Amino acid sequence: MAARDEAALAELYRRYGPYLAALARRMLGTSGDVQGCVQDTFVRAWEAAGRFDPARASAKTWLVTISHRLALNRLRGRRPNPLPLEDWDAPTPARDPVDKAWLDTAVGALEPDERELIELAFYQGHSHGELAELTGRPLGSIKSKLRAALQKLRYRLEGGAADEGGDRNRNRDEAGGGEA
Secondary structure, eight states, X not given: XXXXXXXXXXXXXXXXXXXXXHHHHHHHOSHHHHXXXXXXXXXXXXXXXXXXXXXXXXXXXXXXXXXXXXHHHHHHHOOOOOOXXXXXXXXXXXXXXXXXXXXXXXXXXXXXXXXXXXXXXXXXXXXXXXXXXXXXXOHHHHHHHHHHHHHHHHHHHTTSOHHHHHHHHHHHHHTTOSOO
């Protein structure tokens, strides 16, 4: 894609578009916001393709990071918009059941306190400081617990079992092979 290859962009969209849409849908809810976020993600990726470094992250991780940041910006920029009374019972568009089940299973496999932090931080857009205030826990504990939860999620979404991922990382760290 760095060489402005439209076929490469199309392939990335084919592979990761549904995944990014599921993430944005989970965070933003409305289909217009979701589609706009996914489109903006690929526009930003196209514009920054020359700066992508596969040694630092996979294409999927890079795209998810862009999409997550764009969704957070959209969340933070929203003003409360109450629904008119006639829209309260309006049907909502159906979500892709496969994407929803996949993400719900991965998040559901986390411990309850880890799941709470993921929900608050990534789906509701709260900062680490806000998480500490909301949960009454020290900031350092929030950061450590959130990092552990993200490692478990990553392992789970890459095809491993949630508990094994946490144990694998902990055992590697204890053996001196973890990240510094």
